[in-house]
Amino acid sequence: MNRALELLHSVFGFQSFRAPQEDIITTLVAGGDALVLMPTGGGKSLCYQIPALVRKGCGVVISPLIALMQDQVQALQQLGVRAAFLNSTLDASTVRQIETALARGELDLLYLAPERLKQQRTRELLQNSNIALFAIDEAHCVSQWGHDFRADYLELGILHQLFPDVPRIALTATADVRTRNEIITRLDLGSARQFIAGFDRPNICYRITLKENPRQQLLRFLKTEYPHAAGIIYCLSRQKTEETSTWLQGEGFNALPYHAGLDARKRADHQARFQREEGLIMVATIAFGMGIDKPDVRFVAHLDMPKTIESYYQETGRAGRDGAPATAWLLYGLQDVIKLRQMMAESEGSDEHKRAEQHRLNAMLGLCEITSCRRQSLLRYFGDDMAQPCGNCDTCLEPVSTWDGTEAARMALSVVFRTGQRFGVSHLIEVLRGAETDKVFQFDHHHLAVYGVGNALDNNQWRSVFRQLVARNFLSVDIDRFGALKLEEKCRALLRGEETIALRRDEKTKPLKKTSTRKTLVSEAPFDSDPLLWEALRECRLQLAEEQKVPPYVIFHNSSLEDMCRLMPQNLSACGEVSGVGERKKEKYGPAFLDVLKSFLGHRETVAD
């Protein structure tokens, strides 16, 4: 373990291992297999990179994300690790060079596309080389039920037969038990030690807001909180991603669309730009996901509600991989619920399948409507219990008030019943509020006992009541009649007066108080850096990145720059104290950053004189 710790300091520039990393590394170094389930940003890469350096031979990493191999390899080379990749993007002579290096024992890590393992040539190459371990990244790709299934992953079971003595580690961030079991069976990992970390992403602040005027809400969010940050905005339809990105460009943001309807070249180009540029916003459908490894995505916004908590967790999980504060921001409203319920009812599939989907949608709605801590509820869904409210979600930061909605709910249910369960929300509200519309007269609804009884609440308040009744399954949406509401079994007790109901008070949305966002920022990065110094350090990083044609975070993550502001190193050896600065980077980049720090101090003294 000493050797592992030494490498952590000297190569990666980190102080200590995170809890599970140490055990995983010990297991592999000793030749054992491991199954690792750790949330995004948890630090999975070190779990195989360090054992690969400690053990004799080359670590072979199987990864489906061809687009990312180059970045990962570049990042390792920056640290002085002898890394390379083999995939279909290379020409024959480069391939031969790498193969030779591997056979000669001149590589520490080799990233390999899974389809390569089918080739006899690759198998022979590996058999003639000294292999330290196999790491199977994104191991959930072996699951035929998941949306990331890769047929080539099924072949990976053979590794164990071909290389019985080489330890294997399978890694994933996918949470559910079924996928986990499938990984074990298909990859023949029955005797592997399992490392199942919790699912919490403490640096992500979860915020769910009622949809009022989505564009204005989004604009306010971006302008007040993330004017220059990289982020992803998810929309349900392709058209909406295009419209939203064009509109954001008009508002002065650097935004691009991404969806499966764009031609492959454009898609790849947009993804590459997102990966490489700073502060780019990707407006995307769920087609954008796999293969995004950008550590400094500061926010993930949803303009439409995801269908399940699994998708919500996975999509929001792309924020804040670097561990710095990030925001998951979701807008939802009654129309989302109606639209999703309709899509689901119209989808193909057995009744059983539809019921399961319905159930998952209800859980997602529950998360939106909840008045207690979002994180507790999110984690509970995955079977993780969190003792205390988190203090880093909207309901914790600004507690929601509730009101006794029993009377209003009864009126709402009874207007649904009296009008024959054939009408949508707008008309129902008009009846309750005694509106004199053509439709009211046409159907004779002004003669109903419920006509005009609901004047105490305004239109928005009524929409809120109906939304919550639908979300909580007192009402359902009839798909055969465009959004007509119907009573559900569950509403009986409420109608009979045997039950009361507390409803969420929908406040007009305001940006989270500056103090509260600030509080979370401060707890993550306990310092106040000078904005001038910060910009100067980023500029220095950008220049170095451009010279070498790598993304800026490959030079240093933000956390390293933050550490520089805090520690203000004045010489090379002090530079080595900065998190993320190992031996190689200290020598290579230390002087340039020291210059920036020195000239900043000089400048500050002149100003002080």
Ligand code: ADP
């Ligand atoms: P994952 O693959 O699990 O999403 P990564 O391996 O990319 O996560 O690690 C996430 C971030 O955490 C990276 O910026 C990485 O450098 C950092 N990190 C990982 N382990 C440590 C550690 N022991 N100390 C400090 N930072 C770490």
Ligand code: ZN
């Ligand atoms: Zn909370």
